[in-house]
Amino acid sequence: MQKPGRTLLAKIWDQHVIAHIGDDTDLLHVDRHLLHDLGGSRGLLDLKSRSLEVHNPELTFATPDHAISTARGRAGTSKIGHELLAGLRTETSAVGIEMFDIDEPGQGIVHVIGPELGLSLPGCLIVCGDSHTCTHGGLGALAFGIGSSELTHVLATQAIIQRRPKTMRAKFEGRLPFGVTAKDLILALIGHIGAAGGTGYAVEYAGSAITDMPIEGRLTICNLSIELGAKMGLIAPDEKTYEYIRGRAYAPEGEMWERAVDAWRQLPSDPDAVFDKEVVIDVEKIIPQVTWGISPEHVIGVDGRIPDPKEIADPARRAAIETALDYMGLKPGAPIAGTPVDWVFIGSCTNSRLSDLRAAAEVVRGRKVAPGVRAWVVPGSETVKRDAVAEGLGKLFTDAGFEWREPGCSMCLAANGETVSPGQRSISTSNRNFIGRQGPRARTHLASPAMAAAAAIFGAIADVRMMER
């Protein structure tokens, strides 16, 4: 009998098994451990307090992003934020972990800098104390978020204990319609299978729309895996991936590069590989998406209407929708387009790369932010910031009335004093519209950078497709 085909996940997983330690559970080698300011120094101090050493500081990299302010000169960083930054500097330098500090190329949102620096590679196992670590799967890496205890475990052992997940393949087939982006595709999938639809699975995204998609879009797709409930999301590496990585600061070069690419070419799922679950999405039916509720699964097309709980038979679902609409201050049955916004946030590990800023800039060019709207652009990294400024995007945004900020997580998780005021409404390119996510009682609508830019211009949620030049 012929050996059955293997999935991308299985191939990467098997290459990292140090030991089998239980039912479907393995001790896996960690190739890259990324630390940030919110949990990095805590982990290192925890290790020190237990008289343990960092197992492989050369495989560990750090940058501040979560707790620092993104204001000019980092003014506004709280006292504790400064302490965390100082702690990250002291503790990484004490053990020889490389840190990319503020104002240096390399600093930025941890999930933006990993790929940008060539630290995140196909076939690589990457962990970080942050649930959006799944982002790096866009390069064909096996990447996932871990908790604080697991973080300490990885520092001490360079290994992680994991149960092998089930596999799901989500195929996006067709050509992207006008105005539709990677963000819309993944939001549509979350709307389709739900915020727990991927729980217990590693999701491999495939199909012609993924093959055609540039790497930065693939990173956006994988970024939202956790909002499907899937800790891991990944995409087979291909020529686009290798082109993206080649020449990056930490990427292999010369003979090592050739060997690496040869190995990476073996990674894609075999044609006869079997997945535990398959979903196919017709991309051509998707229109720009926007969320209306308090979970990313509360999502509709921008031409849609806010659900009416009266039309929902299931009592649990009805109650959930009532709670969401009450929190969001929205009228059942009303069109989502035209909902006024107070805040526009373009940034986060989901959508703060150069291509995201370019997409927003295309909409903004020659237009002005609507009166009364506060609109921020927070580039994902120092390098994104510099590149964007070099091509005139910084000036374009400020001329239009946006604030052009320093790189960091900013208003995506509001751990840095950057919040949407209570009761105010924001359209955000980030990943979570949870209750209070952008600040106590803040109301968040998730959308693509182009949609967020359109809302900034109109002062209300608007269909970006209507803004043809």
Next chain:
Amino acid sequence: MPKPFTKLTAIAAPIMRTNIDTDVIIRIERLVGNSVRGTLGKWAFGSLRYLPDGSENSEFILNREPYRQAEILVTGPNFGCGSSREGAVWALQEMGIRAVIGSGFGDIFFANCFQNGILPIIVDKKIVDGLAAEIEFTQGAGRIGVDLEGQTIVSPTGQQHHFEIDPRRRAGLLEGLDEVLLTLRRDDEIRAFQAADRAARPWIHFARKQG
């Protein structure tokens, strides 16, 4: 190192809304800093527990007797989804929660529970809904029994339900094992793996800035 978990009979509170995320369990600003542990119990479920003026929301179940004494939560689908913040588990623990029972949990939250000696139990949604209904019928007086060794839940009316759990995790909880020290016992294997891997995938191990 987690405290062992063996058996528990306690007041249980149903929190049945779908998709209660870890941001709702504990807001991020409560977790900024290296010495937040021990301060989190009063901030657990802050947005549900307190009104905008800071006073208690008497409609929220954990603000009512006897649920204030709850050591078990019976939860709606996808409880603990979202952020990886282990502070969500610390906050529950600091408010006295020792077990959570639901039809499914966020993957990272689920793993974080075991790291802190909290038992997350996954059972069929029908069983979860039944437990919640029984608790409400007894107005919270009926206790739930959890026996990790026997892998059983006993409902307030005495109905017994079996639950499945990964044997390795079960053993870890029963004995309060320290995973870091257990893994370090395998350090020879880790180092042997790395030695072989340095030859097979040198680009992983010798990443240095180019140019």
